[in-house]
Amino acid sequence: MDVRKARPSIYHLVLITLSRHRHRHRHRRRHRIIDTAPLRACLSAMAGPFSIIPLFLLSLSSISLSSAHLHLHYAAHHNPAPPPPPPPQFPNCRLEKAYHFFQAWKTAIYSDPYNFTANWIGTDVCAYNGVVCAPAIDDHDLTVVAALDLNHADIAGHLPENIADLADLAILHINSNRFCGVVPAGISKLRRLYELDLSNNRLVGAFPMAVLDLPEIKYLDLRFNEFEGPLPEKLFEKDLDAIFVNNNRFKSAIPENIGNSPASVIVMSGNTLTGKFPRSLAGMAGKVDELILSNSNLSGCLPEEFTMFNTTAVLDLQGNHFAGELPAGMEKLQSLEVLDISGNEFRGKVSEMVCALPNLKTLAVAGNYFEEVDPACEALPEVVVDDRDNCLVTGRNQKPEEECRAELSREVVCDAGKSRSTADEEAAPLEFEKAVPPPPPSQPKTPSTARVAPRASPKPPKSFIPQIVKSSPPPPPAAAVYSSAPSPSPSTAFPPIKIPESLGGRYLSSPPPAPAMAEY
Incomplete structure (x- = not known):
């Protein structure tokens, strides 16, 4: 029996209901039309005396699905999702670049x-630890990152390549951390950088030539790293006021143009220096205030050009292999406050003229083979004289007589700046070329007329001094240590010389602590 003929009212009721929904959907734009063909096939299969209940339930299910679809469609168009948050806002594009740099550095x-x-988050870059902001040099209405001080933060990592984004940086101090790797080439883009302190880290590679492309740099501190290779001549052509390259792995001849440097402080100790003292050494007279060449493997006789340093306050040559007697003319060093020649192989006499220099405070001659120190030196209360471990007859803590006799029996010959022992001809000490101006034709060539101290030249003016709070290295202790103890022999060690508080305060940043010294 055909269910459509037996129960036409039920079948028509369901079709009419679905037809109305389909007709309603056709009048709504973008609404999905329900296909009733599968439903008709289902109804035909379910024909029977009790089919009215499933037909009714199927009708209700179709109505419910259609209503749910309409509800979701309405919600999607009338209740859209909230828009994404706006990008962070910065006072100017330079601070925005600085923000991206610090985020890259954190990674x-x-x-x-x-x-x-920890607080290097958010858009307030000027509130980050170690960051100092100031008005830009070229536009006082712009606030920029002018200085960065991470001294003694003990941070490990490397320097990111996009450091050039800190284009207004004038001071960069990151000493006493654990930064490793090479200095990024992008540092040469910091056209306003005035002070650069990378000391006491774990930086490696050849001398970072990029720092010599900085047009405004005056203070360069690379000490206590792992740089290696030769020292470039360009370093001493740069208009620097302070050069610290000590305690690296540089193995280099002293560049021929060292005397061209206008620097008032030059520290090259703790490296391996070879070759000759160049002719330009005399050019440093009147310019260099502090010259530190300790523990540098230097040898030979001390050239007389050193006596021309009439404005030098600190001369530190300790822990080398200099031999022979002190050169004549040491009394010309009228500004000298600290003279440290300990741990060498000097001999002869320490004259009163040296001890009586008007500004001398510390004279260290320990660990040599001096046979006599003028008694007047001991009578000067304002001068601290350290004469231990020599060959003095009346002194305390001197070398054994046998060692002194053996060493002093060797003849030291200083010929054209070369020193050699007649008993040890196989040694190849450092040579010294003398820069002696020719005397007038009518006068004989004598040391006294050939070496007249030049007139002190004025220091070049500083073209740019950033007007911000300076992030200086930590002040030195009351007894500042300039260099680690020399080691002239395995059995002898000398304590470091104590630099007067009046010296070195401008540029001293704390190096790693010196090893324990032997007690006498």
Whole structure:
């Protein structure tokens, strides 16, 4: 029996209901039309005396699905999702670049035990630890990052390549951390950088030539790293006021143009220096205030050009292999406050003229083979004289007589700046070329007329001094240490010389602590 003929009212009721929904959907734009063909086939299969209940339930299910679809469609068009948050706002594009630099640097940091960079988040770059902001040099209405001080933060990581984004940086101090790798070439883009302190880290590679492309640099501190290779001549052509390259792995001849440097402080100790003292050495007279060449493997006789340093306050040659007697003319060093020649192989006499220099405070001659120190030196209360471990007859803590006799029996010959022992001809000490101006034709060529101290030349003016709070290295202790103890022999060690507080305060940043010294 055909269910459509037996129960036409039920079948028509369902079709009419579905037809109305389909007709309603056709009048709504973009609404999905329900296909009733599968439903008709289902109804035909379910024909029977009790089919009215499933037909009714199927009708209600179709109505419910259609209503749910309409509800979701309405919600999607009338209740859209909230828009994404706007991008961060910065006072100017330079601070925005600085923000991206610091975020990149955070990803290059492997260890930050003191959480120094914990607040390097958000758009307020000037509130970051170690950051100093100031008005831009070229536009006082713009606030820029002018200085960065991470001294003693103990951070491990490397320097990111996009450091050039800090285009207004004038001071960069990151000493006493654990930064490793090479100095990025992008640092040469910091056209306003005035002070650069990378000391006491783990930086490697050849001398970072990029720092010599900085047009405004005056202070360069690379000490206590792992740089290696030769020292470039360009370093001493740069208009620097302070050069610190000590305690690296440089193996180099002293550049021929060292005397061209206008620097008032030059520290090259703790490297391996070879070759000759160049002719230009005399050119440093009247310019250099502090010259530190300790523990540098230098040898030979001390050239007389050193006696021309009439404005030098600190001369530190300790821990080398200089031999022979002190050159004549040491009394010309009228500004000298500290003279440290300990741990060498000098011999002869320390004259009263040296001890009586008007500004001398510390004279260290320990660890040589001096046979006599003028008694007047001991009578000067304002001068601290350290004469231990020599060959003095009346002194305390002197070398054994046998050692002195053996060494002093060797003849030291200083010929054209070369020193050699007649008993040890196979040695190849450092040579010294003398820069002696020719005397007038009518007068004989004598040392006294050939070496007249030149008139002190004025220091070049500083073309740019950033007007911001300076992030200086930490002040030195009351007894500042300039260099580690020399080691002239395995059995002898000398304590470091104590630099007067009046010296070196401008540029001293704390190096690693010196090893324990032997007690006498």
